[in-house]
Amino acid sequence: MSDEPAGWTEEDDAMVTYESLPDWHPSLFVDVFRTGLEMEQANASELLGGAFVTPESLRTWEDFSRARSVFSSGLKISTTALFGIGAPDVAYARLVETDAYINDDIDAVPATMHVTLVWRPEIAVVPISSWRIHHLGEAIEPTLVPRTAAGFDPRTQA
Secondary structure: OOOOOOOOOHHHHHHHHHHOOOOOOHHHHHHHHHHHOOOOOOOHHHHHHHHHEOHHHHHHHOOOHHHHHHHOOOOEEOOOOEEEOOEEEEEEEEEEOOOOOOOOOOOOOOEEEEEEEEEOHHHOOOOOOOEEEEEEEOOOOHHHOOOOOOOOOHHHOO
């Protein structure tokens, strides 16, 4: 048996895709949130609420145990984000159930859940991103999301 690497894999391709995402990408923000859910400190819920979710939805997150359960279930964060029709300040990160690392056909791997995000620059605390998570579950219609930068398209940032 050799200790030599097996060569380039689909997982390597996926890592390059992930690392190539622009700083403003909704999937990156959701991944940082996922990592934050692993914090083990007394005020973790307060920190998560203050940095990642909309103030309007804060009470629905309670102690973030449901979010922890979802993100520990094996669902993967798709790097293909969707944006609200006529509302580019609202994005949807897809949580998918798949063994594949890369899939170019979103219809072939439907989302099990969506993370609904909204661009909120007035309350941003994560550098280079003004996303806040409003909901975890079904995608929320943009008109039902608390928006303060309606019409701003984060994809136009350099």
